[in-house]
Amino acid sequence: MLRIGVIGLGNIGKVHVNNLRGGLVEGAELVAVAEQATGALDEFKDSGIACFTDATEMIQSGLVDAALIALPTFLHAPLGIQALEAGLHVMMEKPLACHKAEAERILAARQRDDQVIALMMNQRTNPCYAKLKQWLDEGAIGTLQRVSWIMTNWFRPEIYFHSSAWRATWAGDGGGVLMNQCPHNLDVLQWLVGMPERIRGYCSFGKYHDLDVEDEATAYLEYPNGVTGLFAASTGEAPGVNRLEIIGDKGTLKTDGNKAILMRCSESVAEFSKSTDEMFGMPEITEEVFEPTEAVNQHAIILTNFSKAINEGETLITPAEEGIKSLELAGAMIYSTWTDSTVELPLDSAAYEARIKQAAAESTPRTNLKTAAKVDMSKSYR
Template sequence: MKFGIIGLGNIGRVHAKNIQDGLVEGAELAAVANQPIDTTDDFKKQGIACFGDASELIESGLCEAVIIALPTHLHAPIGIQALEAGLHLVMEKPLACHKAEGERILAAVQREDQIASLMMNQRTHPCYVRIKQWIDEGELGELQRISWTMTNWFRPEIYYASSPWRATWKGEGGGVLMNQCPHNIDVLQWLVGMPVKVRAQCSFGKYHDIEVEDEVNAYFEFANGATGQFSASTGECPGSNRLEIVGDRGTIITDGNEVKLIRTSESVSTFSKNTDEMFGTPETTEEIFQPLEEVNQHAAILNNVVKAASGEAKLIAPAVEGLNSLELAGAMIYSTWINDEVCLPLDSAAYEQVINQKIAESQPRKIIKTAAKVDMSKSYR
């Protein structure tokens, strides 16, 4: 599959390296596009077609698929153009700035065999893959509670000051929920499904000189009566990553490095109704899963896209499922604005109207002219 990459920032170059290093089987980097075009000189020297405009790459006929790694506000116009041109699409997270925008992207899919995938790479994280297997196999029984404290996304001020679009309503449609936590929100709903109600408190510019949220505390309610809690921050250090999923037959706990499954010997609700022991509890057993090796998650998604395009695999991260994380993020932000709970599904048109007011008032960030040290390996959680 001949890939084109539109956007050669930090993550765009990660995708390029994975393809060029042969980590994506059956893939070739055919073209790149970036502005200004002289930032593509290193690719030009390798004989790769280089463009200063995304439209030129899309219309060139050189590619079968494009990876869009641009600022979020450009995802919709470029993604729609690529899909309408008949190209397979891999969109960097998040799918768009809000749900209605994401819906417009998906409406541009031209045919059933056209791939529209999202770089929700943490769906290939061995710990989350194992959790998904356990849940699907019924190890936990009925969901009772979920809690995710995800506060180790610390970002210093220079991170935001490196680009005018970062941490603005116009550029990203939000802050920690739209830039760092789409992965966690996606994994959450992938594992346990979508809640039906959300109540949240977002703090805007609490730790940084930004207009969007950098701390979030949210409460979820699910259709079966289960509850959930989600906390996120880019202002804490060292922060923590702790996910707990509690069901009637057991509990799963992970910090992203290993997973512990604590099984109960019988249904907790059944035991509670039938035991004659005043302080009795069901017996438990523990199983610990530790990944044997790290997975190149970005390459894994691209490998899956290549196989899905040839009918050899099912998409791991269909772009349509990216609407769920946009919906949850939007619901948390909207709940804060109206100081009330939000019922899901989120009215995408109503939310678009409200966020467009924020976008109209949004101001581009002032860029600090300094050489920021970039180590992309430190950006993954």
């Protein structure tokens, strides 16, 4: 049995704790929790689960084989590095860190080859995204031409941000919608179609909320072989849409996260275009629809995979190394806006770190926190 300690018992930490205590994570047990807000530890008294107010003590306790870091994003790097240096396996909450340079430091803290470092990019297990991945791997749409993701159904009201000092701040979260909500989408995007070579981003900072960071972003992405991409995100639209479309020479894939569609062309569009004598002709299209019938527990699946990777050598669904890529996409969109220029990838992590530190230094710390926010996590994932 893998002995897991969860660090941070906020919104998402509680979800992981409930999955572990509910027996939903195969091969793993919750043996310790660490939380600085002592009230959150009350429910663990007399449970046999060790309680720590100091996360370092838990890491050093010898009680845990693995740490799950469910802390505010700015604490991912310091505590993740501590846990890795102590030789623990680590599951990091998303995003891996506030920016690419921090993420590189986390990965460099690995002590042994068999030390497993995973990232909670749970949306890879959304059945619709997984189906798109399967279709792409099968070559169902032929050569990639274009990708477009309009991801604006991340609406968040003002209290979401103002209930904590860290969310949607440069120092605490590394940004806004691209860093808190969209890491999932940016991760799935690069998982499906790979990384672009350059990005031109247009971010709006505090357009809909009282924030210094971006709450709306639109970006043009250029991939190898002339493939083009569009990514748009917002936390200021209601209800917003989730519209992912991937276009290839032999078909189109579409999903809204609830249903996935494959529109297959009868032949290559390029070949058809050259050979047809019909002025308004088009290849014939057949449609396949995939509609999952049951909801999946995405977080429990990723945690079970983490435990099996350690216990049985199972391949990780979401290795932490992959977390650099979504940070790079978000960072490039923000950096492009700051520099009013197209950004070539890979992103210069040192230059970006210097610029984000400047943004953090220039921003006003959030005061007058509204701590009475009502929380229903089932509405958080959309």
